[in-house]
Amino acid sequence: MLVKEELSRYNRQMILPELGLEGQKKLKAASVLLIGAGGLGCPVLQYLAAAGVGTIGIVDDDVVELSNLHRQILYNHTDIGQAKAKIAAAKLQLLNPHVGFTAYQERFRADNAVNICQDYDLVIDCSDNFTTRYLVNDTCVALGKTLIFGSILQFEGQVAVFNHQGSANYRDLYPAPPTENINCVEGGVIGILPGLIGLYMANEALKLICGIGETLAGKLMSVNALNNAVLVFKIAAKKSADIPKPALAKTGKAIAEIDKATLDRWLETYADKVFLIDVREDYEHEDGNIGGINLPLYELTASLTAIPKNKKVVCYCQTGQRSKMAVQLLDGVYVGEVYSLREGVFG
Protein backbone atom coordinates (compact mmCIF):
# COMPACT_ATOMS: atom_id res chain seq x y z
CA MET A 1 0.00 0.00 0.00
CA LEU A 2 1.48 3.34 -1.06
CA VAL A 3 0.64 6.47 0.91
CA LYS A 4 -0.23 9.79 -0.77
CA GLU A 5 3.26 11.20 -0.32
CA GLU A 6 4.74 8.19 -2.10
CA LEU A 7 2.34 8.56 -5.03
CA SER A 8 3.66 12.11 -5.58
CA ARG A 9 7.27 11.16 -4.95
CA TYR A 10 7.31 8.38 -7.55
CA ASN A 11 4.91 10.04 -10.02
CA ARG A 12 7.38 10.54 -12.87
CA GLN A 13 8.31 6.87 -12.97
CA MET A 14 4.82 5.57 -12.16
CA ILE A 15 3.38 7.25 -15.26
CA LEU A 16 5.60 5.00 -17.37
CA PRO A 17 3.27 2.30 -18.69
CA GLU A 18 5.97 -0.34 -18.12
CA LEU A 19 6.06 0.48 -14.41
CA GLY A 20 2.72 1.94 -13.32
CA LEU A 21 1.22 1.54 -9.85
CA GLU A 22 1.76 -2.21 -9.99
CA GLY A 23 5.50 -1.80 -10.59
CA GLN A 24 5.80 0.73 -7.79
CA LYS A 25 4.04 -1.66 -5.41
CA LYS A 26 6.49 -4.40 -6.42
CA LEU A 27 9.39 -2.07 -5.67
CA LYS A 28 7.95 -1.27 -2.25
CA ALA A 29 7.44 -4.97 -1.47
CA ALA A 30 10.99 -5.89 -2.58
CA SER A 31 13.93 -6.52 -0.28
CA VAL A 32 17.44 -6.11 -1.62
CA LEU A 33 20.79 -6.87 0.04
CA LEU A 34 23.93 -4.99 -0.98
CA ILE A 35 27.34 -6.31 -0.10
CA GLY A 36 29.81 -3.41 -0.12
CA ALA A 37 28.87 0.27 0.26
CA GLY A 38 31.91 1.53 -1.68
CA GLY A 39 32.35 2.70 -5.28
CA LEU A 40 29.64 0.50 -6.81
CA GLY A 41 27.52 0.28 -3.68
CA CYS A 42 26.97 4.05 -3.32
CA PRO A 43 25.22 4.68 -6.68
CA VAL A 44 23.28 1.43 -6.50
CA LEU A 45 22.03 2.35 -3.03
CA GLN A 46 21.18 5.93 -3.93
CA TYR A 47 19.11 5.02 -6.96
CA LEU A 48 17.36 2.01 -5.43
CA ALA A 49 16.45 4.02 -2.33
CA ALA A 50 15.23 6.92 -4.47
CA ALA A 51 13.18 4.56 -6.66
CA GLY A 52 11.34 3.22 -3.62
CA VAL A 53 12.71 -0.29 -3.02
CA GLY A 54 11.00 -1.02 0.30
CA THR A 55 13.70 -2.85 2.24
CA ILE A 56 17.44 -2.48 1.78
CA GLY A 57 20.21 -4.26 3.70
CA ILE A 58 23.74 -2.82 3.58
CA VAL A 59 26.76 -4.95 4.53
CA ASP A 60 30.13 -3.24 4.94
CA ASP A 61 32.79 -3.49 7.63
CA ASP A 62 34.88 -0.56 6.42
CA VAL A 63 35.11 3.13 7.28
CA VAL A 64 35.07 6.09 4.88
CA GLU A 65 38.57 7.16 3.76
CA LEU A 66 39.73 10.32 2.00
CA SER A 67 40.73 8.32 -1.09
CA ASN A 68 37.14 7.00 -1.37
CA LEU A 69 35.54 10.41 -1.91
CA HIS A 70 36.36 10.83 -5.62
CA ARG A 71 33.92 8.02 -6.44
CA GLN A 72 31.86 7.21 -3.31
CA ILE A 73 29.83 10.38 -3.51
CA LEU A 74 27.21 9.34 -0.98
CA TYR A 75 29.83 10.33 1.60
CA ASN A 76 31.43 13.68 2.31
CA HIS A 77 34.51 15.02 4.03
CA THR A 78 33.01 14.95 7.53
CA ASP A 79 32.24 11.22 7.19
CA ILE A 80 35.92 10.22 7.07
CA GLY A 81 36.59 7.58 9.70
CA GLN A 82 32.89 6.71 10.11
CA ALA A 83 31.43 3.25 9.40
CA LYS A 84 30.14 3.11 5.82
CA ALA A 85 27.13 0.86 6.48
CA LYS A 86 25.83 3.09 9.27
CA ILE A 87 26.49 6.40 7.50
CA ALA A 88 25.02 5.15 4.22
CA ALA A 89 21.82 3.98 5.94
CA ALA A 90 21.45 7.31 7.79
CA LYS A 91 21.95 9.40 4.63
CA LEU A 92 19.68 7.27 2.49
CA GLN A 93 16.99 7.46 5.15
CA LEU A 94 17.04 11.24 4.67
CA LEU A 95 16.71 10.74 0.92
CA ASN A 96 13.70 8.44 1.30
CA PRO A 97 11.98 7.97 4.69
CA HIS A 98 9.68 5.31 3.16
CA VAL A 99 12.51 2.77 2.85
CA GLY A 100 13.51 0.44 5.70
CA PHE A 101 17.28 0.07 6.03
CA THR A 102 19.32 -2.47 7.96
CA ALA A 103 23.04 -1.72 8.35
CA TYR A 104 25.27 -4.76 8.90
CA GLN A 105 28.50 -3.22 10.13
CA GLU A 106 30.42 -6.46 9.73
CA ARG A 107 32.41 -8.49 7.24
CA PHE A 108 30.34 -10.77 4.98
CA ARG A 109 31.90 -14.15 5.85
CA ALA A 110 31.10 -17.82 5.39
CA ASP A 111 29.67 -18.07 8.89
CA ASN A 112 27.18 -15.20 8.58
CA ALA A 113 26.47 -15.31 4.81
CA VAL A 114 23.41 -17.53 4.94
CA ASN A 115 21.79 -15.76 7.87
CA ILE A 116 22.28 -12.33 6.32
CA CYS A 117 21.16 -13.25 2.77
CA GLN A 118 18.25 -15.42 3.74
CA ASP A 119 15.71 -12.67 4.32
CA TYR A 120 16.28 -10.81 1.04
CA ASP A 121 14.74 -11.38 -2.41
CA LEU A 122 17.69 -10.11 -4.39
CA VAL A 123 21.42 -9.84 -3.66
CA ILE A 124 23.74 -7.26 -5.24
CA ASP A 125 27.48 -7.80 -5.02
CA CYS A 126 29.35 -4.49 -4.88
CA SER A 127 32.43 -5.92 -3.18
CA ASP A 128 35.98 -5.61 -4.44
CA ASN A 129 37.64 -8.97 -3.80
CA PHE A 130 37.44 -12.52 -5.09
CA THR A 131 36.92 -14.23 -1.73
CA THR A 132 33.73 -12.23 -1.20
CA ARG A 133 32.54 -12.64 -4.81
CA TYR A 134 32.80 -16.44 -4.71
CA LEU A 135 31.20 -16.52 -1.26
CA VAL A 136 28.28 -14.28 -2.33
CA ASN A 137 27.81 -16.41 -5.46
CA ASP A 138 27.90 -19.72 -3.60
CA THR A 139 25.47 -18.45 -0.98
CA CYS A 140 23.05 -17.24 -3.66
CA VAL A 141 23.26 -20.57 -5.49
CA ALA A 142 22.68 -22.48 -2.25
CA LEU A 143 19.71 -20.29 -1.30
CA GLY A 144 18.30 -19.97 -4.82
CA LYS A 145 18.65 -16.16 -4.87
CA THR A 146 19.21 -14.01 -7.94
CA LEU A 147 22.53 -12.15 -7.82
CA ILE A 148 23.48 -8.93 -9.58
CA PHE A 149 27.23 -8.72 -10.08
CA GLY A 150 29.41 -5.77 -10.94
CA SER A 151 33.14 -5.13 -11.01
CA ILE A 152 35.33 -2.22 -12.01
CA LEU A 153 38.99 -1.56 -12.68
CA GLN A 154 40.72 1.42 -14.28
CA PHE A 155 38.37 2.42 -17.17
CA GLU A 156 36.50 -0.88 -17.58
CA GLY A 157 33.57 -2.49 -15.82
CA GLN A 158 31.43 -5.60 -16.00
CA VAL A 159 27.81 -6.28 -15.07
CA ALA A 160 25.89 -9.56 -15.00
CA VAL A 161 22.82 -11.18 -13.47
CA PHE A 162 23.60 -14.61 -12.07
CA ASN A 163 21.56 -17.56 -10.89
CA HIS A 164 18.26 -16.16 -12.11
CA GLN A 165 15.73 -18.89 -12.91
CA GLY A 166 18.46 -21.38 -13.76
CA SER A 167 20.80 -18.94 -15.52
CA ALA A 168 24.58 -19.19 -15.23
CA ASN A 169 26.33 -18.26 -12.01
CA TYR A 170 29.71 -16.62 -11.31
CA ARG A 171 31.53 -19.98 -11.21
CA ASP A 172 30.19 -20.84 -14.68
CA LEU A 173 31.91 -17.69 -15.92
CA TYR A 174 35.02 -17.80 -13.75
CA PRO A 175 35.43 -21.33 -12.34
CA ALA A 176 38.40 -20.35 -10.16
CA PRO A 177 39.85 -17.10 -8.81
CA PRO A 178 42.75 -15.60 -10.76
CA THR A 179 46.20 -16.20 -9.36
CA GLU A 180 46.82 -12.45 -9.15
CA ASN A 181 44.38 -10.17 -7.33
CA ILE A 182 44.58 -6.86 -9.19
CA ASN A 183 42.39 -4.23 -7.56
CA CYS A 184 41.69 -0.49 -7.63
CA VAL A 185 44.27 0.15 -4.88
CA GLU A 186 47.09 -1.00 -7.20
CA GLY A 187 45.47 -0.57 -10.62
CA GLY A 188 43.48 2.63 -10.03
CA VAL A 189 39.95 3.52 -11.12
CA ILE A 190 38.37 6.56 -12.75
CA GLY A 191 35.78 8.00 -10.34
CA ILE A 192 32.95 8.04 -12.91
CA LEU A 193 33.22 4.30 -13.70
CA PRO A 194 31.50 2.95 -10.55
CA GLY A 195 28.73 5.46 -11.24
CA LEU A 196 28.21 4.05 -14.75
CA ILE A 197 28.43 0.41 -13.75
CA GLY A 198 26.51 0.91 -10.49
CA LEU A 199 23.60 2.43 -12.39
CA TYR A 200 23.52 -0.47 -14.83
CA MET A 201 23.34 -2.73 -11.76
CA ALA A 202 20.53 -0.66 -10.22
CA ASN A 203 18.70 -0.77 -13.56
CA GLU A 204 18.96 -4.58 -13.62
CA ALA A 205 17.52 -4.63 -10.08
CA LEU A 206 14.55 -2.47 -11.06
CA LYS A 207 13.80 -4.61 -14.12
CA LEU A 208 14.08 -7.86 -12.16
CA ILE A 209 11.83 -6.58 -9.37
CA CYS A 210 9.18 -5.15 -11.71
CA GLY A 211 9.43 -8.00 -14.23
CA ILE A 212 9.98 -5.65 -17.17
CA GLY A 213 12.41 -5.40 -20.06
CA GLU A 214 15.29 -7.73 -20.82
CA THR A 215 17.84 -8.48 -18.13
CA LEU A 216 21.46 -9.58 -18.17
CA ALA A 217 20.59 -13.07 -16.88
CA GLY A 218 22.89 -15.48 -18.72
CA LYS A 219 24.92 -12.57 -20.09
CA LEU A 220 27.91 -10.47 -19.16
CA MET A 221 28.09 -6.85 -20.23
CA SER A 222 31.47 -5.19 -20.49
CA VAL A 223 31.72 -1.40 -20.66
CA ASN A 224 34.85 0.55 -21.61
CA ALA A 225 34.60 4.17 -20.49
CA LEU A 226 37.62 5.25 -22.58
CA ASN A 227 36.37 4.21 -26.01
CA ASN A 228 32.65 3.68 -25.25
CA ALA A 229 32.82 0.04 -26.35
CA VAL A 230 29.92 -1.94 -24.87
CA LEU A 231 30.01 -5.69 -25.43
CA VAL A 232 27.50 -8.29 -24.28
CA PHE A 233 28.63 -11.93 -24.03
CA LYS A 234 26.44 -14.98 -23.48
CA ILE A 235 27.35 -17.24 -20.55
CA ALA A 236 26.29 -20.88 -20.61
CA ALA A 237 24.85 -22.33 -17.41
CA LYS A 238 26.79 -25.44 -16.46
CA LYS A 239 25.81 -28.16 -14.07
CA SER A 240 25.18 -25.89 -11.09
CA ALA A 241 21.92 -24.76 -12.74
CA ASP A 242 20.41 -28.25 -12.40
CA ILE A 243 21.17 -28.65 -8.74
CA PRO A 244 18.20 -28.59 -6.40
CA LYS A 245 18.26 -25.65 -4.05
CA PRO A 246 18.60 -26.85 -0.46
CA ALA A 247 16.31 -25.40 2.17
CA LEU A 248 18.59 -23.81 4.72
CA ALA A 249 17.26 -23.18 8.18
CA LYS A 250 18.05 -19.85 9.82
CA THR A 251 20.51 -20.75 12.51
CA GLY A 252 22.63 -18.96 15.03
CA LYS A 253 24.62 -22.16 15.53
CA ALA A 254 28.41 -21.90 15.37
CA ILE A 255 29.95 -23.87 12.52
CA ALA A 256 32.02 -26.80 13.77
CA GLU A 257 35.58 -26.44 12.51
CA ILE A 258 38.75 -28.44 13.10
CA ASP A 259 42.31 -27.56 12.24
CA LYS A 260 44.72 -29.68 10.21
CA ALA A 261 46.53 -30.97 13.35
CA THR A 262 43.25 -32.29 14.79
CA LEU A 263 42.37 -33.97 11.51
CA ASP A 264 45.81 -35.62 11.35
CA ARG A 265 45.35 -36.87 14.94
CA TRP A 266 41.90 -38.30 14.14
CA LEU A 267 43.27 -40.00 11.02
CA GLU A 268 46.15 -41.51 13.01
CA THR A 269 43.94 -42.73 15.87
CA TYR A 270 40.76 -43.87 14.12
CA ALA A 271 40.95 -43.34 10.36
CA ASP A 272 38.02 -45.75 9.81
CA LYS A 273 35.70 -43.44 11.78
CA VAL A 274 36.53 -40.36 9.70
CA PHE A 275 34.91 -39.57 6.34
CA LEU A 276 36.49 -36.88 4.20
CA ILE A 277 34.58 -34.90 1.55
CA ASP A 278 36.30 -32.53 -0.86
CA VAL A 279 33.53 -29.99 -1.60
CA ARG A 280 35.48 -28.29 -4.41
CA GLU A 281 34.65 -28.75 -8.09
CA ASP A 282 35.96 -31.95 -9.70
CA TYR A 283 38.63 -30.10 -11.70
CA GLU A 284 40.08 -28.82 -8.39
CA HIS A 285 40.14 -32.19 -6.62
CA GLU A 286 43.68 -33.24 -7.46
CA ASP A 287 45.18 -29.99 -6.19
CA GLY A 288 45.99 -30.68 -2.54
CA ASN A 289 43.80 -33.81 -2.48
CA ILE A 290 43.87 -35.18 1.08
CA GLY A 291 41.64 -38.16 0.32
CA GLY A 292 38.00 -39.09 0.69
CA ILE A 293 35.36 -38.46 -1.93
CA ASN A 294 34.76 -35.41 -4.12
CA LEU A 295 31.23 -33.99 -3.82
CA PRO A 296 31.10 -30.39 -5.07
CA LEU A 297 29.24 -28.05 -2.76
CA TYR A 298 26.28 -27.66 -5.07
CA GLU A 299 25.78 -31.44 -5.29
CA LEU A 300 26.09 -32.14 -1.60
CA THR A 301 22.50 -32.24 -0.50
CA ALA A 302 21.48 -34.23 -3.56
CA SER A 303 24.12 -36.86 -2.72
CA LEU A 304 23.32 -37.65 0.92
CA THR A 305 23.30 -41.40 0.28
CA ALA A 306 27.03 -41.19 -0.55
CA ILE A 307 27.78 -40.01 3.01
CA PRO A 308 27.91 -42.79 5.59
CA LYS A 309 26.24 -42.37 8.96
CA ASN A 310 28.06 -42.84 12.30
CA LYS A 311 31.32 -41.29 11.10
CA LYS A 312 32.91 -37.93 11.71
CA VAL A 313 32.37 -36.18 8.39
CA VAL A 314 35.07 -33.62 7.57
CA CYS A 315 34.43 -31.29 4.61
CA TYR A 316 37.39 -29.58 3.00
CA CYS A 317 38.08 -27.12 0.20
CA GLN A 318 40.77 -24.65 -0.86
CA THR A 319 40.48 -22.02 1.86
CA GLY A 320 37.85 -23.24 4.34
CA GLN A 321 35.04 -21.03 2.98
CA ARG A 322 33.07 -23.54 0.93
CA SER A 323 33.56 -26.25 3.56
CA LYS A 324 31.91 -23.96 6.13
CA MET A 325 28.95 -23.58 3.82
CA ALA A 326 28.91 -27.35 3.38
CA VAL A 327 28.50 -27.78 7.14
CA GLN A 328 25.57 -25.37 7.06
CA LEU A 329 24.02 -27.15 4.09
CA LEU A 330 24.27 -30.52 5.80
CA ASP A 331 22.85 -29.16 9.05
CA GLY A 332 19.33 -30.51 9.40
CA VAL A 333 19.47 -32.83 6.38
CA TYR A 334 22.32 -35.09 7.48
CA VAL A 335 22.13 -36.60 10.93
CA GLY A 336 25.64 -36.91 12.28
CA GLU A 337 28.80 -34.99 13.15
CA VAL A 338 30.02 -32.68 10.37
CA TYR A 339 33.14 -30.49 10.52
CA SER A 340 34.81 -27.98 8.26
CA LEU A 341 38.60 -28.08 7.81
CA ARG A 342 39.68 -24.60 8.93
CA GLU A 343 41.63 -22.64 6.29
CA GLY A 344 41.36 -25.50 3.78
CA VAL A 345 43.92 -27.92 2.40
CA PHE A 346 46.66 -25.33 2.10
CA GLY A 347 45.98 -23.64 5.46
Ligand SMILES: Nc1ncnc2c1ncn2[C@@H]1O[C@H](COP(=O)(O)OP(=O)(O)OP(=O)(O)O)[C@@H](O)[C@H]1O
Ligand atom coordinates in the same frame (compact mmCIF):
# COMPACT_ATOMS: atom_id res chain seq x y z
N1 LIG B 1 33.33 -9.38 2.63
C1 LIG B 1 32.96 -8.11 2.74
N2 LIG B 1 32.12 -7.74 3.74
C2 LIG B 1 31.73 -6.46 3.88
N3 LIG B 1 32.13 -5.46 3.07
C3 LIG B 1 32.97 -5.78 2.06
C4 LIG B 1 33.43 -7.11 1.85
N4 LIG B 1 34.28 -7.10 0.80
C5 LIG B 1 34.34 -5.84 0.36
N5 LIG B 1 33.56 -5.05 1.11
C6 LIG B 1 33.33 -3.60 0.95
O1 LIG B 1 33.08 -3.34 -0.41
C7 LIG B 1 33.46 -1.99 -0.69
C8 LIG B 1 34.18 -1.98 -2.01
O2 LIG B 1 34.35 -0.65 -2.36
P1 LIG B 1 35.52 -0.15 -3.31
O3 LIG B 1 35.74 -1.17 -4.38
O4 LIG B 1 35.17 1.21 -3.77
O5 LIG B 1 36.82 -0.17 -2.39
P2 LIG B 1 37.22 0.58 -1.02
O6 LIG B 1 37.74 -0.48 -0.11
O7 LIG B 1 36.11 1.46 -0.53
O8 LIG B 1 38.37 1.56 -1.49
P3 LIG B 1 39.91 1.28 -1.83
O9 LIG B 1 39.97 -0.11 -2.41
O10 LIG B 1 40.27 2.34 -2.82
O11 LIG B 1 40.65 1.41 -0.55
C9 LIG B 1 34.31 -1.52 0.47
O12 LIG B 1 33.61 -0.54 1.21
C10 LIG B 1 34.55 -2.79 1.30
O13 LIG B 1 34.62 -2.53 2.70
